[in-house]
Amino acid sequence: MSVAELIAPAARRPVTSQQLWGRIGIYAFLGAMTLFFLLPLYVMVVTSLKTMDEIRLGQIFALPRELTFDAWKVAWSSACTGLDCTGLRVGFWNSVEILIPSVVLSILLGALNGYALSFWKVRGGNVLFACLLLGAFMPYQVFIYPLVRFYAQAGIYGSLPGVVLTHVIFGMPVMTLLFRNYYSGLPTELFKAARIDGAGFWMIFFTIILPMSVPITIVAVIMQVTAIWNDFLLGLVFAGRENLPMTVQLNNIVNTTTGERAYNVNMAATILTSLVPLAVYLGSGRWFVRGIASGAVKG
Amino acid sequence: MQTAQLTWHVRRNAVAYLALLPMAAIVVFAYLGTMAWSIRLSFSSSRLLPRNDFVGFAQYTELFGTSRWLTSLENFAFIAVFFLAICFVLGTLLAIFIDQNVRAEGLFRTAFLYPYAMSMVVTGLMWQWILNPDLGIERTMRDMGFSGFVLDWVVNSNTVLYAVVLATVWHGAGLVMALLLAGLRGIDTDLWKATRIDGIPAWRVYAFIILPILRPMIVTSLVLLSISIVKMYDLIVAMTNGGPGNASEVPAKFIMDNLFERANIGLATAASTTMLVTVLLIIAPVLYSQYLGKKGSSA
Numbered sequence: 321m322s323v324a325e326l327i328a329p330a331a332r333r334p335v336t337s338q339q340l341w342g343r344i345g346i347y348a349f350l351g352a353m354t355l356f357f358l359l360p361l362y363v364m365v366v367t368s369l370k371t372m373d374e375i376r377l378g379q380i381f382a383l384p385r386e387l388t389f390d391a392w393k394v395a396w397s398s399a400c401t402g403l404d405c406t407g408l409r410v411g412f413w414n415s416v417e418i419l420i421p422s423v424v425l426s427i428l429l430g431a432l433n434g435y436a437l438s439f440w441k442v443r444g445g446n447v448l449f450a451c452l453l454l455g456a457f458m459p460y461q462v463f464i465y466p467l468v469r470f471y472a473q474a475g476i477y478g479s480l481p482g483v484v485l486t487h488v489i490f491g492m493p494v495m496t497l498l499f500r501n502y503y504s505g506l507p508t509e510l511f512k513a514a515r516i517d518g519a520g521f522w523m524i525f526f527t528i529i530l531p532m533s534v535p536i537t538i539v540a541v542i543m544q545v546t547a548i549w550n551d552f553l554l555g556l557v558f559a560g561r562e563n564l565p566m567t568v569q570l571n572n573i574v575n576t577t578t579g580e581r582a583y584n585v586n587m588a589a590t591i592l593t594s595l596v597p598l599a600v601y602l603g604s605g606r607w608f609v610r611g612i613a614s615g616a617v618k619g
Numbered sequence: 620m621q622t623a624q625l626t627w628h629v630r631r632n633a634v635a636y637l638a639l640l641p642m643a644a645i646v647v648f649a650y651l652g653t654m655a656w657s658i659r660l661s662f663s664s665s666r667l668l669p670r671n672d673f674v675g676f677a678q679y680t681e682l683f684g685t686s687r688w689l690t691s692l693e694n695f696a697f698i699a700v701f702f703l704a705i706c707f708v709l710g711t712l713l714a715i716f717i718d719q720n721v722r723a724e725g726l727f728r729t730a731f732l733y734p735y736a737m738s739m740v741v742t743g744l745m746w747q748w749i750l751n752p753d754l755g756i757e758r759t760m761r762d763m764g765f766s767g768f769v770l771d772w773v774v775n776s777n778t779v780l781y782a783v784v785l786a787t788v789w790h791g792a793g794l795v796m797a798l799l800l801a802g803l804r805g806i807d808t809d810l811w812k813a814t815r816i817d818g819i820p821a822w823r824v825y826a827f828i829i830l831p832i833l834r835p836m837i838v839t840s841l842v843l844l845s846i847s848i849v850k851m852y853d854l855i856v857a858m859t860n861g862g863p864g865n866a867s868e869v870p871a872k873f874i875m876d877n878l879f880e881r882a883n884i885g886l887a888t889a890a891s892t893t894m895l896v897t898v899l900l901i902i903a904p905v906l907y908s909q910y911l912g913k914k915g916s917s918a
Contacts, residue, residue: 346719353713354730357789360745361733367748378758380749433642440635448639448646455650457902459849461874461891465660465884466653469669489649492642521634550738552853557879567740571857574744583748594741601736602729608736609797612843 368392368588375583391584395592399585401572408589411569415549415596417480418565422487423544427537429488430495435529437496438503439511440521449496456493464557471558478560486558487548495540498614502536503529536614542604543611546597566593654895661888669884678889688890691868694780698869699848701784702791706844707837709788710795715825717796718803728800732793739790743857746786747773776866779859783867786858791847795840802836803829842905849898870894 363380368391370384397407404410437445455463467486471477476485506529514524555565564572570593574586601608664674682688717727734742749755752771760768772782806829814824830837852871859867870890877887 346716346721349712350716350721350727353709354727357730357734357793360749360789363749364745375754378754378762380755380759429641432638436635436638440632442632442635442639445639448643451646451650452642455646457846457849457898458650458654459871459874459891459894459898461871461878461887462657462895463649463653464875465878465888466656467649469656470648470653489645492645496642521638546736550740552738552740552856553850553875567738567853570744571740571853575857575860583754586744587748590741590744594737597736597738598733601733609732609801612735612794613798613801613839 364587364591368584368591370584372582372584391588394585395588399573399589400577401569402576408566408569408573408592411564411566414563415566418483418487418555418559418563419545419548421484422548423541425484426488426491426495426544427540429492430540431499431530431533432525433496434499434503435525437500452493452496460490460553468557478558480563483555483559483563486554490554491544491547494543498536498540501614502533506532539607539611539614542600542607545600549596657888658892660884661892663885665884667882678885682886682889682893687865687868688873690865691870691873694867695869697780698783698787702787702848703841703844705784705788706792706795707841709792710840711799713792713796714799714803717800731796734790735793737790739854740857742786742790743854746782747858750782773859774863776863779863779867783855783858786854791844794843798836798840799833802833806832838905
């Protein structure tokens with residue numbers, strides 16, 4: 321196959337030389353941009369595989385001369401944050417413990433809210449929903465201090481239930497929006513028929529609505545796993561020292577070390593922290609985009 | 620509605636009201652209540668602990684006399700303007716170029732959007748390392764023979780904001796690309812045939828016909844990016860920690876520092892109330908045109 325054939329548009333037409341240059345331009349631009357977007361990932365990976373001696377030579381783009389996974393081992397099990405030298409694995413398991421209940425609860429509540437709002441005539445429901453949505457636009461800093469006081473009163477400040485509740489609170493606007501929009505697109509006949517047959521609120525929710533919610537639930541899981549795993553602020557404030565999530569621990573490892581920085585360990589730790597969202601992203605393909613698009617305010 | 624009718628309505632839908640109780644509680648306590656309390660505290664002399672006195676606008680006067688806050692506002696404006704403008708232009712170009720029947724489209728899409736799945740902490744640490752003047756790109760270029768090459772953005776207070784914009788654009792441009800590409804795919808192919816027959820050059824078709832059609836997607840992506848920029852805290856903490864000096868201080872970080880490190884709750888809540896009002900002033904027209912404008916034309 322010649323170059324001209326290779327880069328021609330998929331629909332075959334004779335290609336003029338002007339069009340050929342146009343095609344070359346398109347690929348040159350896309351290729352350059354791909355380099356820009358992939359470069360940090362590349363640098364991060366090669367740095368994590370080098371020894372510190374090699375890093376000190378200062379060739380950030382060079383491939384490692386001798387491959388070593390030591391930095392990864394250190395990052396996972398013995399990197400230090402202050403006096404603790406237990407590595408990122410503590411943060412990893414903390415993040416898992418925060419993630420699972422937060423994702424499950426926020427999605428269940430989102431589905432329930434969406435169902436009640438779109439199928440049942442609840443007075444004041446739309447006003448409530450509008451307030452919730454408005455909250456999604458506000459900077460967290462407006463809510464944080466009073467929440468800290470509330471939590472301290474309730475005895476859940478700096479604990480796992482505290483941080484999970486916080487994720488449920490701040491995930492609620494988008495989750496409710498997601499399910500409400502999805503349910504308002506479903507035909508109401510099924511719901512009406514079930515009502516006439518005497519089925520109640522929960523019966524309809526569990527036997528009719530939830531089974532129809534599989535696609536939107538997948539979108540919700542993708543969004544919440546990414547968002548909660550990547551969270552830094554809420555984990556930092558609400559989780560407490562014992563439950564700090566991986567992102568907070570990563571930042572502590574990299575930015576609070578004294579003495580010479582171990583860049584290879586830092587980069588290995590950075591990659592480890594992004595593995596979960598990256599796996600979600602690569603595994604979910606177009607669902608990820610669907611999540612972004614449906615998470616937007618559409619009314 | 621008569622009282623009897625109302626009672627009947629509530630009783631018939633009682634379960635639906637019960638199911639919405641968690642949401643109502645969250646809206647009332649976690650969103651509205653905390654917001655009201657934050658605003659209330661901004662008029663008090665609270666420092667380490669909340670106080671119930673009333674000092675008028677004293678905290679606001681102090682706030683706007685604090686140079687660190689004013690710097691953070693300027694920085695925020697700079698970052699927001701350049702971040703949104705560059706993301707929009709770059710994301711639009713990427714979407715248009717990908718839409719030219721290119722081969723390996725999936726590869727380009729994946730490469731442009733994956734940063735959006737990564738956390739801000741990871742993004743900040745990654746770019747901090749690449750832009751490190753001692754061992755990063757600057758050193759590499761100098762060793763290659765460009766002895767006068769300077770790329771010290773992260774450690775130079777005059778240019779640190781460029782580094783922040785670079786990292787945020789890398790993170791967010793793919794979002795615009797993904798949403799606009801979805802929009803471009805929804806455009807009727809007859810439109811292209813018609814403009815081709817009329818001999819209108821492609822760039823004019825994009826600028827004056829296609830982009831106006833894609834307006835909802837453009838607004839959506841800009842709204843999502845704006846929310847992320849208002850909430851931006853973790854990227855700054857990871858990448859520069861507000862430095863050098865105060866050169867990359869942002870409002871969200873100013874508030875957090877005053878809440879938890881400087882024990883100045885009155886000042887912090889005055890700052891968060893200012894942010895709240897600013898966000899409301901900015902999003903009100905957008906929401907108004909999105910909601911009411913659409914209702915007017917489509918109903």
